[in-house]
Amino acid sequence: MSETLKLTDEEIVEKVRSNDRDLYAVIIERYKNKLLRYATNLVHDNDKASHIVQDSLVKAYINLNGFNTKKKFSSWVYRIVHNESMNALKKYKGEVPMLEDFDFESEQDITKEFEQKETAIYVEKCLKSIPLIYSEPLSLYYLDEKSYEEISDILRIPMGTVAIRMSRAKKLMKHICQKN
């Protein structure tokens, strides 16, 4: 089992595809918390986010043969969650989100740099008050620690657009969050 944990996502996907279905549990364990945080930042509703994550992971399994293992699995699965979240937002448009206090399971070491943690908390708090097109790349960058290239893959926008949105998002954050 410990050897399995050393495998990359793409290597696990290869094994799942070649009949070792049980290994998909490793993928789920690796991603469920990260994806839940991402989905919650998009839909601002814990229950909907849970459903979105579950549906996305099911969808990912069903379409696993369509995944190109030369690409990053994380970008692919984040993209699926993005699509599912956008569908959910369209479906429940007009509903007021109910965000209760939510304790995410952290995979990070508690002793990790304080500054980084503080930034993450600050970003998370302010994200809700920023339009989605700006909050999403910001959330991916700060909370999910994705690179510009990965964000570009997930959102299907050019790297230049990611940079522009990031820059505007930071300005908006500064403007809005300093007010609060």
Place this chain on the structure above:
Amino acid sequence: MSKELKNITDNIMDQIHDEKIKMRPKAYFILGSILTFVGLVSSVVVSVFLVGLIRFSLRSHGPMASYRLDQILSSFPWWAPVLAIVGLVLGIWLLRKYDFSFKVNFKVVIVGFILAVIVGGWIIDSVGLNDVLIRRGPMQGIMRQYMQDNNIQGGQGNGPGWGRNLRN
């Protein structure tokens, strides 16, 4: 943390073990690519015919003009646009279903492709490349058969343009 999320691994793995959810076979994805490819090729075919028809209708004057246009309309290969549309729609639908690709904006792809096809078809007709295709190119068999079936006289060095050849 929601109870549902805690059980998410078990929920999904149970569904996998009970075979309530199954992986789509590779053939499904290959079929999607093939259909898209067929759609694109058909679109190129139809573009040549369609642009030729448009150019012909724009140039057609004189007493026999409407007759010639009717003749072309009656012998127009309607299978080509139908196949092109069906192929493109099915292919893109299948590809969207599994969301395999990265940074592909389908709206831009479709609009860009249609524009490229129209411009490409126009250029092919203008430079007389379709005449070359009829005589020597990969379309030779299909084009000859099509023109024979519809009693259309092929271009024999009468200058560029399918429409122009039909007039002569």
